[in-house]
Amino acid sequence: MSGAAQMTVRLLLPCPPRTAARAWGDWYFGHSLGAALERLGCTVRYSYRRDNVITRLATRLARRLRRNEVELVIRGKRVWRRIPGKPCVAWIISQSDSVTAEELRGYAHVFVASPEFLARIEGQCESASLLYQCTDAARFAPQDGQDTRRRILFVGNRRAYAPRDIVLKAIAAGHDIEVWGRGWDEVLDAGNYAGLHVENAELPAAYGRAKAVLNDHTDEMRRDGFVSNRVYDVLACGTPLVTERMAGLPDGFAEELLLYGDEAEFLARLEELPDRADQMTGRLRAFAAHVRAEHSFDVRARDIFAVIAKLSGQSAPLAPRVAAP
Incomplete structure (x- = not known):
């Protein structure tokens, strides 16, 4: 049995269950x-933020x-x-103010x-390292029919x-603009407002058919260099992708x-966009391969x-650093 296969990781997530x-x-x-x-051989368990006190106590006991x-x-x-005596590490991906x-x-x-926030806290913890956010390379990839953007x-x-x-x-x-999300129905008319929610499995197709995607960050994320x-x-x-000029972007982004x-x-x-989207298509497809290979969850x-x-x-497993197919 490998070292990875013997390891159990409990992921403590800041959200309720699905x-x-x-x-x-x-x-x-x-x-x-x-x-x-x-995929590395670990056993993974999950804990969630719950409102139910009994469930929360049972999870803590487990x-x-x-x-x-x-x-x-x-x-x-x-x-x-x-939990006293249990090794615990954290991945800070936002909410730096708290x-x-x-x-x-x-x-x-x-x-x-964020490299900026890492530099700020390094002397305040036992050890720390840079770990950018990433993508699920098994899901997010260039789509068929992407040349007919709308x-x-x-x-x-x-x-x-x-x-x-x-x-x-x-x-x-x-x-x-095609807009999806909560809080828009009273602000936008039917020509722009598409609905409350895009399923995560449908996001790659939605991105693929878009002329471009708009993105923004909270003031806190932008200030402290946390790229979404x-x-x-x-x-x-x-x-x-149209987004803010900010610190914290990985090399080449x-x-x-x-x-x-x-x-x-x-x-x-x-x-x-009408000119740039067409000019960028080939280059962005090549860069997509780089993102999926070097910035994946794997x-x-x-x-x-x-x-x-x-x-x-x-000991660490000897798995290749490649994106999932």
């Missing part, structure tokens, strides 16, 4: 990572009884309570999806802390994105395993 009606983006992120760890587990926190808005020095000291290792696409919920002003500005400027996983997903599909810094530059990028799982294997005294 239901028939809905699954959070964090659920898909966590389960794509879990599947990649399982965590306490399984002492041989390594816990991996996908950091959300709230801090997971530690991370404290006290919390960081409780982890055996901290993965950080509308500009935006997928995302509109909330008080995330009003998504770029969407309204693009529509006001006369651009044809949507950037990786869209690039993995070979589709033009800025050259393949349509970046903006203010409203005037944002609208200028949209005006360029690659991130190997990097995570290399750290947690040391914590449990095991």
Whole structure:
């Protein structure tokens, strides 16, 4: 039996379990990572944020009884309570405002999806390393029929802390935008509003048929250099992406994105799309292969395993660093 096969990883996710009606983006992120760890031979268990007190207590008891587990926190808005004596590492992919020095000291290792934030916290924790966000290479890839692109696409919920002003500005400027997400039905007319939710399995096709995808980040993510996983997903599909100019982009990404810094530059990028989308198609398809090979959950799982294997005294598996087919 290999070292990986003997290892159990409990993923502590900042979301509720999937239901028939809905699954959070964090659920898909966590389960794509879990599947990649399982491909390395790990046993993966999941814990979720729940409102039910009895279920929460039962989950905590199960965590306490399984002492041989390594816990991996996908950091959300709230801090997971530690189990004394159990190795625990964290992956900070956003919500940097709520991370404290006290919390960081409780982890055996901290993965950080931003080089800027990593530099800020390195002296506050036992050990830390850069681990960018990524894409599910088994799902996100260039699509058939992608040469007949249609509308500009935006997928995302509109909330008080995330009003998504770029969407309204693009529509006001006369651009044809297809919008999916909660909070839009009272703001947009039927010509732009497509619906509440795009199933995760349908996102690659939606990206593939789009002329371009619009993306934005919260002020906190932009300030601290946390690049959203949507950037990786869209690039993995070979589709033009319009997003903010910000710190934290991996090497080579800025050259393949349509970046903006203010409203005037944002609208200028949209005006360029009819020409730029056609010019970028071949280059973006080549870059999609790079993203899928070097920024997949399989690659991130190997990097995570290399750290947690040391914590449990095991050896890393010799799996190739390639994207899933």
